[in-house]
Amino acid sequence: MDLDEVRQLVQSGIENYNQGNLKNAIADFEAALRIDSTDSQMYVLLAAAYTDSGLYDKAITTLQEALLIHNSKPNLYIMLARAYARNGDYQHAVNCYDTIIALEPENLENRISRADLLIRADHPSRAVEDVEIYLQIDQSSLAYEIRGRARKALNDLDNAIEDYSESLRLEPKSISARIGRAQLYQRVGQFSKALEDYTYLVNNNPDNTDFLFMRAETYREAGEYEYAQQDFETAFCMYDQSVLYKDRFKSRIFSDNIYGNIESAKALVYLEPKKITNRFYTAAIPALSLPEKSEIVNPIDVVELLNQGSPESVLKCLIQCRINAIEEFISIASDKDKAFSSLLNSSPINPIFLASVIALAKVRDSDELQYLKNYAEGKQLEGLENEFLMLERITNEMEMMQF
Known part of the structure; x- marks a missing residue:
């Protein structure tokens, strides 16, 4: 076994990974593992590169192999849970956190992570239990937001709104909590309150057309069709004028010079509320x-x-x-x-x-x-x-x- 070659491959892989050259990083880590398959840390590095490349099945298999070497390392289960979650397999991700919590019962941060996954795995009641255990030691904005999501899934909407409001009291700049509360206000027909939240988001994120769409839909549900149309047209003009790549949808889904046919897109504005x-x-x-x-x-x-x-x-x-x-x-x-x-x-x-x-x-x-x-x-x-x-x-x- 050439340990110097292994070290060189691992170092090269880490450098490639840090530079975003995931394909080369994977090749380096795979080559290192072919020489030495006994170091669980190399499995971790390879799994991280697989996960970031969207190769979730390979990441899962790699981490399962690492657990055959060390089955009591919480960080391996955390990475495995992340790979399962990215692959849409939330139940197996929850199972990983069950093991993590059994290994580290004193680390209540893991309860918050499991609560988030429990909601995605359609177990919101268990998620509420995890958050309430966590809240005994830390009144965090994130904890209230996650409990709000869980209560929303349980159709406990009034208490969900209270949780989102408490989350925002603790962290007024939380975008996800404000979106969550606005959507609940919209769902229960409190359109004026929903519009207040969406307007806050629009004003504080002027390049994000996502919030314009959200506010436009709320205006439309409230029967304010003129304001809805204004928001839609503003969003379409922003696309047409090549706004800086700060907007999530524009930078990741839309691309230059293909918005085209804005008038056809505007036809969507005149739909009945749906x-x-x-x-x-x-x-x-x-x-x-x-x-x-x-x-x-x-x-x-x-x-x-x-x-x-x-x-x-x-x-x-x-x-x-x-x-x-x-x-x-x-x-x-x-x-x-x-x-x-x-x-x-x-x-x-x-x-x-x-x-x-x-x-x-x-x-x-x-x-x-x-x-x-x-x-x-x-x-x-x-x-x-x-x-x-x-x-x-x-x-x-x-x-x-x-x-």
Whole structure:
């Protein structure tokens, strides 16, 4: 065993990891483990690189191997819980924290982490119990916010609002707590209070159009259609004028010069009040246009589907329109396979577009996972996990329908 080579590989892997070169970091850590597979810390480093690369299954397997060497290290279970949670397996993440708490019963911080996961795993009552144990030693803003989320899941809305309010009293700048309280005010019909919270968020985060969408939807539910339209139009103008990349949706889902067709997007403003999520808006607006074709879907059809209360049907419609546009692009290319592959490398990060390529790959009996892998290399997809899970399910349904 060449320990010097192992140390060099680990050092190189750490440097690559710190510089964001995850692919090279993974290669270094894997090579080190092939030489020495007895050091649990190397498993931890490799698992961290896998997790940050979105390779959650590999991270989970790696950490399980590490636990065969040391099964009493809480940090291994914490990392495993994080990988499970990022992979959407909240129950196994909870199970990890059960073990962590058994190993470190005096560390009540772990109760807060488990409470958050318990809510996601549909065990809000247990989450409330964990938070109340924690509150005996620390009246923290985060603890009240998590209990508010748990009580919301239990439909105990009045007490949930009180928890969010206490969280904000302790930490007035907490964005997540203010959003949570505003959504509850909106849910119980206290629109004026919801609007106060959303206005605070808009005023203190002027580059974040997410809060404009939230306030616009609240105005619309309250019957204040003129104010709702103003907020929508302000948001669309911000997209159109290339606001600095501070906005979460713009920087991670939208991309330069593809907002296009703002007038078509504005058609969404005139809908009857419906409960339509911001996720739909962020996915639908850029999907109304492509660089090659200014309009690929009739916004009236979108409106009709939304009025039927079926946003997922709209997403299917938009995906199918994208497929049609991609097929047309490929049909006129001399090298069709090359044209199809090049779309992935040249296209902006857009979940609707990606879902379309995956769906089309299925129709063409291609390896859509390889296309996804090729697309992900060098691209930043962090923060889109929920969107891709939803779109993956929709594309699977489309495949069953033989789109």
